[in-house]
Amino acid sequence: MQGAGILTFGDVFFVDSATGSSDNSGKSPGKAKATLEQGINVATADQGDVIFVLPNHAETISSATALNFDTAGISIIGLGRGYNRPTITFDTVTTTTIPVSAADIYVENMVFTANFADIVSAFTLAAAKDFALYNCH
Secondary structure, eight states: OBTTTBOOSSOEEEEOTTTOOTTSOOSSGGGOBSSHHHHHHHSOTTTTOEEEEOTTOEEEEOSSSSSOBOSTTOEEEEOSSGGGSOEEEEOSSTTOOEEEOSSSOEEESOEEEESSTTOOOSEEESSOTTOEEESOO
16 A cells, blocks of 8 residues: 555555646645646556546646556546536547557546537547546546
């Protein structure tokens, strides 16, 4: 078990658009990373790392390469309820998407919304087994 009393064999990281920074370690809410991509990039594949996305986190992605689910075996868990849940907004072009290229990624309690008409696909999976979305909107 690592950090914050969370049951996992991996590491725990935090993401917060309000107070986070790319220079932070992501290892505590006070040292959160600023974007989910930064949180994913510090996680290690297949060791059970958990990324907590703090309440009211807001992030906009504007291309198919801005946010990539490319670290296998991670869990991404949004904190908060209702309108306080973390929100990822798809913007700018119809091809804005989140590519999922790693296996065993679990995402819970996040809001994914489009701020541009006719987004083709929120997620594109390429050989990514066992991708799971739970309680997401």
